[in-house]
Amino acid sequence: MSDKHAKYKSKYTADRMIPGAFEGETITRRRFMTGSAHTAGAIAAGAFTLPALGFALGPVFKSTPHRWETVGTVNQFPDNNYIPVVMTLTPGIGEAGKTTVYVRKFNAVLDTDRYDRDTPFIAISSRCAHLGCPVRWVDAAERFICPCHGGVYDLLGRRVGGPPVRPLDRFYTRVAGEDVQVGPRFSVNSELRRFSPRDPGEPLDGIGQYLYPSRPSEQKL
Amino acid sequence: MPKLPRPPAPPMPSALRAPTPRPGEGNGKGGPIDGAKEAGITVVDWVDERTSLSSAGRWLLFRKVPKGTNWFYTLGSATMFAFLSQAVTGVFLAMYYRPDPGGGAYESIRHVTNEVFLGQFVRGMHKWGSTVMVILVFLHMGRTFFFGAYKYPRELNWVIGVVLLILTLVMSFTGYLLPFDQRAYWATIVGVNINGTGPLLGPYLSDFLRGGGEFGATTLSRFYAIHMLLVPGLLVALIGAHLYLVAKLGTTAPPWRKAELRDELREAEA
Secondary structure (H helix, E strand, O other), X not given: OOOOOOOOOOOOOOOOOOOOOOXXXXXOHHHHXXXXXXXXXXXXXXXXXXHHHHHHHHHHHOOOOOOOEEEEEHHHOOOOXXXXXXXXOOOOOHHHHEEEEEEEEOOXXXXXXXXXXXXXXXXXXXXXXXXOOEOEEEOOOOXXXXXXXXXXXXXXXXXXXXOOOOOOOEEEEEEEOOEEXXXXXXXXXXXXXXXXXXXXXXXXXXXXXHHXXXXXXXXXX | OOOOOOOOOOOOOOOOOOOOOOXXXXXXXXXXXXXXXXXXXXXXXXXXXXXXXXXXHHHHHOOXXXXXXXXXXXXXXHHHHHHHHHHHHHHHHHOOXXXXXXXXXXXXXXXXXXXXXXXXXXXXXXXXXXXXXXXXXXXXXXXXXXXXXXXXXXXXXXXHXXXXXXXXXXXXXXXXXXOOOHHHHHHHHHHHHHHXXXXXXXXXXHXXXXXXXOOOOOHHHHHHHHHHHHHHHHHHHHHHHHHHHHHHHXXXXXXXXXXXXXXXXXXXXX
């Protein structure tokens, strides 16, 4: 006796001629029980899937604290050539957490860019801006050269050949007493303007900085 | 169709013939072989009566196959056997492997390769088997494409197959890091950074893979969990769905075979 297809549908089950309807009832008990069983099931499933999902995605949004590491003394570094030093990016995992950084003293002739004027030391990351292989400083050629896909960078870390999309990353530096300390990483675009660190392969010129946004895991300075 | 009587079997030479049972010999209990046979049949019947598995088995195995089916049709099963080989060798390798980035991972692989009995062999099976599986997946995909076997009603099976292809490549990528030598480390750095070059979501994806902004303490265990828990489960489920659809829809005839008219239709045509 369902009036499912009738144009006018009463909200009362009794009016809809449903057997066993109570006076003033607007939803059948069967429907109510089905709905509450489904709701309980959804709550139970959500109770374990949502925390697990959050746990898995958590590191994407967690920022890591800045670390400063002493890499040498002030007189150790010349102002016209790089000295490679090894510093720890991720403590506790041995060799896998270390990286090579090329350090030299600030040189007023070379480092004419206005962003570099207040930097006592220039620290250039050995992480290639193409896909992250380790570049090495070739003294005779005055170039950083990447062994993987042939990226070449000049003395300031600007790309002069190969596939990289931006200059080599740099690190903040500071002097504490006689010690030179290297701190957090930052990325630069082709004009050496500073950006919060990006992964390799992500250009920063033009719309690049919007296509590859800064992530929450990178704390801003 | 009425059942025809079976013709009698040709007589065996008398030397090979079993001795005729004498009265009183064969009507007691049978020998131990007969007993074992009986027990086996009883167990199978007991399970089958409660699950009807034998009809499912017949449905899966005794299917009609079109004329012209050839060796190219075995590439799918070959891929599945490559997967089974990976699963079995992987389970036993997992008994020795330690996902410890501080040197333990490399050391455990070195131990398996150099010191465990047959360790080099089983690890070699897993390592080379992964390459074999990727090659077989592509050959199987090529067979499906060039024989037109992806067309109606098999489109969904093609889609599942593409997901299986992607998952196989995810397995290759995550498994590559586990030996944790120089090649594994730098290949993963490069691979994760390639992921990062996708616009907008890429940076988040590479953060998810590394478990942070830099290659960190949990990156290796993340890859290990994805490699041996997450993706294999998905692969098993999807291979099941893939096989179900193959059994349900049947295999396609090769494209060079013309449709054959039944004899009575051919006469009517003439």
